[in-house]
Amino acid sequence: MTFLADLIQTLINGILQGGVYAAAAVGLSLIFGVSGILNAAHGELVMLGAFATYWLATLYRIDPLLTLPISFGLLFGLGYALQYFVLNRTLGRPLLLSLLVTFGISLVLLNVALRLWSADYRLLRTPYLERSFVVGPLIVPFARLVACVLGVAMVAALSWLLASTRLGRMIRATAQDLEMARMVGVNPRAVYAVTFGLGAGVSGVAGSLVALYAPVEPNMGLTYTLFAFAVVVLGGLGYTGGVVWGGLTLGVAQALTETYLEAGLSLLVAFALLYLILRFMPAGIMGKGRLE
Amino acid sequence: MTKRFGSLTALNGVDFALAEGEILGIIGPNGAGKSTLFNVIAGLETPTAGRVSYRGRSIAGMTADAVCRLGIAKTFQIPQLFPRLTVAENVLVAALYGGGHGLSASWREAREWLAFVGLADKAEKPAETLTVSERRRADLARVLGTGASLILLDENMAGLNRKEVEAAVGLLRDVRARGRTLVVTEHIMRAIIGLADRVVVLNYGEKIAEGRPADVMRDAAVIKAYLGESYA
Amino acid sequence: MIRWIALFALGVLLLLPIGVGPYPIRVATVIFMWAALAGSWNLLAGYAGAVDLGPVVYHGIGAFVTAALMLKLGLPFLVSAGLAGVVAVAIAYAVGTPTLRLRGAYFAIGTLALAESTKQLALAWDRLTRIPLTGGSAGVSLPLSAGYVPFYYVMLGLMTAVTVAALWLGGSKFGYGLRAIAENDRLAEASGLDIHCLKRRVYVVSACVMAMTGGTAGYWLSYINAADVFSASITFQMVVMALLGGLGTPFGPIVGAAFLTLVSEFLGTRFAYHYLIAIGVIIVLVSLFAPAGLTGVLEVVRRRREATA
Numbered sequence: 022m023t024f025l026a027d028l029i030q031t032l033i034n035g036i037l038q039g040g041v042y043a044a045a046a047v048g049l050s051l052i053f054g055v056s057g058i059l060n061a062a063h064g065e066l067v068m069l070g071a072f073a074t075y076w077l078a079t080l081y082r083i084d085p086l087l088t089l090p091i092s093f094g095l096l097f098g099l100g101y102a103l104q105y106f107v108l109n110r111t112l113g114r115p116l117l118l119s120l121l122v123t124f125g126i127s128l129v130l131l132n133v134a135l136r137l138w139s140a141d142y143r144l145l146r147t148p149y150l151e152r153s154f155v156v157g158p159l160i161v162p163f164a165r166l167v168a169c170v171l172g173v174a175m176v177a178a179l180s181w182l183l184a185s186t187r188l189g190r191m192i193r194a195t196a197q198d199l200e201m202a203r204m205v206g207v208n209p210r211a212v213y214a215v216t217f218g219l220g221a222g223v224s225g226v227a228g229s230l231v232a233l234y235a236p237v238e239p240n241m242g243l244t245y246t247l248f249a250f251a252v253v254v255l256g257g258l259g260y261t262g263g264v265v266w267g268g269l270t271l272g273v274a275q276a277l278t279e280t281y282l283e284a285g286l287s288l289l290v291a292f293a294l295l296y297l298i299l300r301f302m303p304a305g306i307m308g309k310g311r312l313e
Numbered sequence: 314m315t316k317r318f319g320s321l322t323a324l325n326g327v328d329f330a331l332a333e334g335e336i337l338g339i340i341g342p343n344g345a346g347k348s349t350l351f352n353v354i355a356g357l358e359t360p361t362a363g364r365v366s367y368r369g370r371s372i373a374g375m376t377a378d379a380v381c382r383l384g385i386a387k388t389f390q391i392p393q394l395f396p397r398l399t400v401a402e403n404v405l406v407a408a409l410y411g412g413g414h415g416l417s418a419s420w421r422e423a424r425e426w427l428a429f430v431g432l433a434d435k436a437e438k439p440a441e442t443l444t445v446s447e448r449r450r451a452d453l454a455r456v457l458g459t460g461a462s463l464i465l466l467d468e469n470m471a472g473l474n475r476k477e478v479e480a481a482v483g484l485l486r487d488v489r490a491r492g493r494t495l496v497v498t499e500h501i502m503r504a505i506i507g508l509a510d511r512v513v514v515l516n517y518g519e520k521i522a523e524g525r526p527a528d529v530m531r532d533a534a535v536i537k538a539y540l541g542e543s544y545a
Numbered sequence: 546m547i548r549w550i551a552l553f554a555l556g557v558l559l560l561l562p563i564g565v566g567p568y569p570i571r572v573a574t575v576i577f578m579w580a581a582l583a584g585s586w587n588l589l590a591g592y593a594g595a596v597d598l599g600p601v602v603y604h605g606i607g608a609f610v611t612a613a614l615m616l617k618l619g620l621p622f623l624v625s626a627g628l629a630g631v632v633a634v635a636i637a638y639a640v641g642t643p644t645l646r647l648r649g650a651y652f653a654i655g656t657l658a659l660a661e662s663t664k665q666l667a668l669a670w671d672r673l674t675r676i677p678l679t680g681g682s683a684g685v686s687l688p689l690s691a692g693y694v695p696f697y698y699v700m701l702g703l704m705t706a707v708t709v710a711a712l713w714l715g716g717s718k719f720g721y722g723l724r725a726i727a728e729n730d731r732l733a734e735a736s737g738l739d740i741h742c743l744k745r746r747v748y749v750v751s752a753c754v755m756a757m758t759g760g761t762a763g764y765w766l767s768y769i770n771a772a773d774v775f776s777a778s779i780t781f782q783m784v785v786m787a788l789l790g791g792l793g794t795p796f797g798p799i800v801g802a803a804f805l806t807l808v809s810e811f812l813g814t815r816f817a818y819h820y821l822i823a824i825g826v827i828i829v830l831v832s833l834f835a836p837a838g839l840t841g842v843l844e845v846v847r848r849r850r851e852a853t854a
Contacts, residue, residue: 059650110833116649117596118832121788124781125828132821243777247661250654258650286673289665292658299655300643355735381737393735395728398721406725409718411737416718459737 026158031280032273033161037169039272043264044172045227045245046252047179048220050261053253055196055216058108058119062127063224063249064242068134070096070225071232071241075145085147085233089171092229093222100221105214112213127242134239142236150233164234172230173265175223180262182219192216244288251295257305266306270294314363314373316349316518323349325518326363331463331496336489338509338526339498342539345515347498348390351465354496355387356380367463381411386461388469392448396441400432400451403440404458411459419458426454430484446473457488464488466497470504482507502530514538548712551796558701562694570697574765576799576806577700581758582779583786583798584707585751590784591793592714593747594727595645596653598780599660600755603633605667605775607756608763612685613678615764622690626699626760633756634749641748645741648730657777664775684770687763696765703758704799710750711795723747727793785824789831791838800839 049063060066070092077088103126111119150164183189194202195212203209228245231237248271255270256263274294275287282290298305316324324346331337339347352358354365356377365373372380386407395403401423408419427433430450435443443451449469456464470481482504489495499505505512505526512529514522516538522529529535562570582604589595607629614625640659647655667679679685690696714720725733726740734740763769782805790801805824812820835841 053650059653107829107833116653117590117594118836120596120650120653121784121832122829124784125825125832128781128825128828129822130825132818132825136818136822247657251658254651254654283669286665286669289662289669292662292665295658296655296662299647299651299658303647303651357735376739377734378737378739381735386737387735389732389735393729393732395725395732397728398724402721402724406721406733406738407736409721410725410733413737416716419718455736 023158027280030159031276033159034279035273035276036269037161037165037272038276039269040169040172040265041165041227041230041268042248042252042271043268044175044230045224046249046256046264046268047176047261048222048224048227049246049249050253050256050258050264051179051183051223052217052220053258054261055192056104056108056112056213057116058111058123058217059116060217060220061120061124061246062130062242063123064244064246065127065130065134066096066100066221066224067228067231067245067249068237068239068242069099069130070228071237072134072138072228072239073225074229074232075143075237078145078147085145085150085229086167089226089229092225096225097218097222101214101218103221104217105210108217109210109213127246131239131242138239140238140240142238144236145232147233162234168230168233172227175226176265179219179223183261188215247295248291251291254295254303255298255306258303260305263305270306314350314353314360314365316346316353316358317361323518324353324360327515327518327520328363329513329520329523331494333462333494334489334492335510336485336495336497336508338505338512339496339515340500340502340505340512340529341515341521344517345538346518347515348467349518350515351387351467351496351498354380355385355465357387378410381459381461382413384460384462385465386411386456386459386463387465388449388452388456388467390467390471392445392452394440394443394448394451394455397439399437400440400443401427401436403451404454407455407458408460411461413460422458422460423454426457427451429457429487430454446477449473453484461493463494463496466495466499468499469497470499470501473501478504506530547796551708555705562697567693571693572806572810574693574697574700576803577697577704578758578762579782579786579802579806580799581700581703581707581754583783583790583802584704584711585754585758586780586783587787587792587794587798588707588711588714588751589744589747591787591797592711592720592727593723593744594730595744595748597656597748597751598653598784599656599658599663600751600783601775601777601779602656602660602663603637603752603755604759604762604779605663605771606633606636607759608769608774609667609679609685609771610756611760612687612763612769615687616685622764623699626757626764629760630753630757633752637749637752638745641745641752642741645744645748660775660777660780664771667771667775670771679771682770682772684768684773687767687769689767690764693765696761699761700758703754703761707754708795708799715795719743719746785828788836789827789838791840792836794838794840797838797840804839 045067049060052058052060073092073095074085074088077083077091078085108122111122150167152163154161154163183193191207191212195207195209199209252264252267252271256267271291274290278287278290314324315326327350339350341347353360356375359374364371367383367385404423404426405419408414408422412422414422427436430453432447432450432454440451453469470478473481478501485495485508497508509526512526513520514529514535521534521538522532586600589597610629610632611625614620614628615622644655668682670679671677671681714723722738722743725738726743730740759774786801786805787798789804791797809820831838
């Protein structure tokens with residue numbers, strides 16, 4: 022009986038974490054799918070969103086959930102500016118270039134954060150989020166549930182935006198055929214900037230969600246960059262909807278490792294999974310990803 | 314050979330033989346499977362079913378580089394190059410690896426073939442500075458540099474004007490005179506008629522006619538494929 | 546012409562410890578180490594165009610294998626470091642064969658995943674396998690080494706080996722092959738190059754040098770730790786130095802290593818964050834506006850001089 026309970030609890034943990042992973046990865050997927058830029062600074066954007074929520078809630082006593090749109094706005098602005106002034110110059114040039122430039126940006130963001138806030142871990146305490154639902158032997162922490170639900174909702178909202186709004190169509194058109202998009206009047210520089218802004222914004226919100234239940238610290242960025250890569254590759258590079266599958270797979274795989282193997286190996290499992298998928302199923306689990 | 318991409322059958326049991334030293338033309342409307350055919354022969358794709366034999370050896374499933382070293386090379390519909398290498402170096406690489414020569418022999422080969430296609434004056438320029446028609450000639454020089462005995466030309470004359478086409482046809486006749494076998498696909502009928510000893514016609518992945526150019530042009534099935542029922 | 550200057554410089558470097566004090570020699574050793582690391586990375590990334598984001602894996606393997614051979618089998622340092630290189634070659638061959646089939650972004654991410662996995666594995670190794678090898682998060686202490694001069698020469702040797710390899714690539718058949726792969730790998734394949742085989746050769750040689758460098762660095766510091774020797778920041782610094790100096794040039798890595806090492810010495814540990822912020826900005830600016838790096842700038846200056854002469 023307890024084996025089943027443990028298993029279900031593990032799956033629940035995995036799914037809750039997976040939802041947040043999906044949210045934390047969708048920005049990377051969007052940016053790569055549209056501009057072909059592999060954003061090495063992705064994790065730092067997540068980290069900045071997490072800190073935005075932490076400081077707004079701690080210094081100004083704003084309810085953490087209300088900080089989500091602010092976090093989005095701040096990161097959107099940062100992302101837009103980065104693309105418009107810096108990254109637009111890397112378009113049409115080899116992958117290494119955008120990888121290096123975003124890597125340079127990540128170094129700057131990380132070390133500015135370290136300079137400002139030091140490497141201390143900070144945990145946001147929000148009383149009403151610290152409850153848990155208890156169903157028999159199963160425990161569902163409220164904060165994690167909220168984070169997961171909001172994360173998945175955000176991915177869904179982004180998908181809706183891309184599929185059904187005029188802006189979304191412009192973005193998809195630019196991604197699919199730049200020449201044609203130009204000919205129908207789309208301004209690619211603006212589209213790429215908006216795309217990066219959107220990607221950064223959702224990444225920031227994902228970071229804010231993480232801040233709801235976990236401690237935040239400037240170095241967390243690298244881990245999230247790697248996790249996001251794993252999620253995106255698992256789900257299929259360039260296929261935005263796939264991040265949900267990728268996130269769930271990664272979340273569950275890690276939860277299983279933590280319960281049945283040992284906690285320290287969860288990172289190893291994540292990266293080993295990433296490597297295996299890259300090698301043997303490069304189009305992702307659902308087979309819909311873009312191949313080089 | 315047969316080649317399927319998922320539910321799309323690009324080639325369906327296309328079967329023909331090639332004699333050494335001949336020039337074979339492959340024609341057919343767009344989408345007939347001509348490029349796929351070339352890709353399968355050159356090792357860039359693997360046939361779903363069937364055989365590809367070269368000089369008695371089965372080559373289906375060999376990697377593209379092995380096929381090239383064996384003596385089969387293909388030009389590209391959209392000419393490919395090594396952009397920042399010089400034009401001479403582009404052909405050099407082919408001679409070094411495709412032809413398997415040493416460094417000095419390969420340099421000689423490279424310069425010789427560049428002169429042959431008329432690009433000797435561009436030898437030291439970066440390949441990316443070439444115009445489209447120059448790129449096609451460079452692609453041909455590259456293929457010749459590999460020392461291939463069987464050369465597949467994928468619409469190598471597309472976009473050329475009348476005079477340029479005539480020059481290209483003359484060049485290719487020269488290539489055959491040097492002992493190479495050519496398979497040429499073109500939409501420019503004048504070129505095919507002037508060049509090919511034999512023609513194979515593809516439509517929707519199937520061979521619908523084969524024979525001498527003049528005969529094939531008059532074949533009802535071929536006319537129907539190109540122009541529709543009413544012209545047959 | 547350049548070669549004579551380089552040969553002369555090498556001569557000077559060989560004789561340097563005679564007249565110069567310990568501090569400059571130590572700084573020089575650090576420069577040589579980074580030049581060797583950046584130079585090996587440069588072979589695959591600069592010449593063959595394959596961006597490996599996990600080269601630190603072999604640095605770490607080299608460190609631990611060297612330590613294990615010295616501590617468990619009592620082998621002398623040079624033998625241990627050399628054998629570490631051999632082990633790295635074997636591992637690189639096995640790992641490179643599947644990994645090098647990945648291209649572009651996939652190869653970059655895949656190698657990064659490999660490096661991070663290995664770091665986690667190394668941290669957990671002793672606990673999991675009960676074979677004491679890596680010391681987990683506590684690390685491994687090596688026997689104390691006497692003096693700093695031997696390390697100077699070993700690192701100088703590694704740097705020279707890598708630079709000679711890069712120079713040789715300049716006009717050789719193998720070098721042209723690599724450049725063709727970097728420019729257009731599909732075309733290279735269609736022109737008869739076995740791209741997988743060529744890339745693997747470079748990958749393996751690179752791994753060997755990095756392992757020997759890692760082993761030497763470990764012995765020099767007398768202490769290695771999985772989190773440090775497999776750290777992604779080592780990869781980052783290698784990449785920056787190669788890029789800054791000039792990707793795909795034989796002396797670029799040396800220039801980049803010298804520049805950044807001196808900058809960091811100058812700023813000292815007080816300005817650690819500023820140093821890294823400055824590095825980040827430099828990377829962005831160099832990548833965008835001077836992708837040929839410092840040696841590229843020197844080239845331009847040299848050509849202008851020749852044109853006006």
